[in-house]
Amino acid sequence: MAASPPVAIIMGSQSDWATMRHAAETLDALGIAHDDRIVSAHRTPDRLVAFAKGARAAGFQVVIAGAGGAAHLPGMAAAMTPLPVFGVPVESKALSGQDSLLSIVQMPAGIPVGTLAIGRAGAVNAALLAAAVLALHDPDLATRLDAWRARQSEAVAERPVSEAP
Ligand code: RP5
Secondary structure (H helix, E strand, O other), X not given: OOOOOOEEEEEOOHHHXXXXXXXXXXXXXXXXOEEEEEOOOOOOHHHHHHHHHHHHHHOOOEEEEEEEOOXXXXXXXXXXXXXXXXXXXXXXXXXXXXXXXXXXXXXXXXXXXXXXXXXXXXXHHHHHHHHHHHHOOOHHHHHHHHHHHHHHHHOOOOOOOOOOO
């Protein structure tokens, strides 16, 4: 059986993909393979246990976990794997993602989740953090990450322009 790609992106629902696809696209831009899965802590708890307990043995190196509302997925995954887990709070309809953020960020001491910003920014940055971790032992990836950041800098204009009315 082929080893898993270095990054697993898990999310609580199909509805999270609109946010989490930005993590996937960022990893794609950096040439990092990933496996994207729906794993719900409350709707598919057995799937979560199987994934998280087997993640390291499967060959994953970093887990990105996105969830909204009562977003226990990242914390529960972190409890069952020694791999670094980056949590992305998905913007919920009822509370604009504040619920997701607080559910993910306020982990008791002992089981860490690296918590990112709510929504797209968090998804993109989770991918960039995963890339930074993997680049510690992958010089080619480190070069690609440097180039990605340089392109971002070059894309920022010196001065603002007025938009057409
Ligand atoms: C969470 O509940 C998911 O992470 C999602 O953000 C939220 C809503 O899920 P759906 O009702 O849209 O499936 O489990």
